[in-house]
Amino acid sequence: MNYDYDKATDFSNYATYNYFEDMESGLSQLDEKRLLDILDSTLQAKGYLLSEEPEFLINIKSFVFQSNSGNNVGVGVGGGGRNVGGGLSIGIPVGNSGIQRQILFDFVDANKNSLFWQADTQSGFRDNAAPIDREEQLKRVVAKAFSKYPPELK
Numbered sequence: 442m443n444y445d446y447d448k449a450t451d452f453s454n455y456a457t458y459n460y461f462e463d464m465e466s467g468l469s470q471l472d473e474k475r476l477l478d479i480l481d482s483t484l485q486a487k488g489y490l491l492s493e494e495p496e497f498l499i500n501i502k503s504f505v506f507q508s509n510s511g512n513n514v515g516v517g518v519g520g521g522g523r524n525v526g527g528g529l530s531i532g533i534p535v536g537n538s539g540i541q542r543q544i545l546f547d548f549v550d551a552n553k554n555s556l557f558w559q560a561d562t563q564s565g566f567r568d569n570a571a572p573i574d575r576e577e578q579l580k581r582v583v584a585k586a587f588s589k590y591p592p593e594l595k
Contacts, residue, residue, distance in 0.1 A: 442585050444592070446558040452591035457492035458484060460499050461549075467503035475576050476501065476544075479583045487587070497557070500547040505566055508541045542566035546586055560586040 466473045480499070481491060541563050548558040562582050570578070 442560065442562045444558070444560040444586070444589050446592050447556070448594075450557040452558075452594070455496045455548075455550075456488070457490050457495045458497050458499055458548075459492060459495040460501075464500055466501045467505075468501075471572070472575060472579065473501075476579050476583070479576075479580055483583050483587050487590070495551050498549045498551050500545075500549065502545045502547075504543045505568075506541055506543065508539050540566045540568070544582060544586075558590065558592075560590070562586050 460477065466476070468476060485491070542565075543561065543563045546560040546562075547556055549556050562585060564578060564582055566578075567574070
């Protein structure tokens with residue numbers, strides 16, 4: 442999980458939020474509803490209020506991609522003793538490449554129309570997961586993403 446923010450932002454100025462009207466999250470309709478419910482619960486627990494006249498807007502974008510396996514097996518062939526030795530090394534991918542889902546959360550100042558905070562999350566994704574598993578995965582993503590919000594300014 443990565444996050445970034447505008448250091449000049451006074452996060453105490455934000456108490457109300459809503460979502461972009463034309464948000465195209467890239468999630469299925471059911472997963473988007475799950476995610477928004479979890480996000481509402483998380484933000485409201487932090488003291489933010491969903492409002493028709495928000496101080497900031499949230500945009501969510503999601504992408505699914507294939508990750509490459511990082512596992513390799515090295516095969517070596519060589520000579521020893523009095524013979525001149527040589528070597529050959531071959532990298533062979535091991536295991537399955539996994540499906541990953543990246544979700545970006547953008548927080549935009551509603552008056553200035555400027556991005557002030559962003560979280561970029563990646564997690565495993567199974568399209569055929571049961572609804573309860575999908576919800577639990579989204580809860581973990583939101584908990585991780587919003588563990589650093591608002592950031593501790595130094």
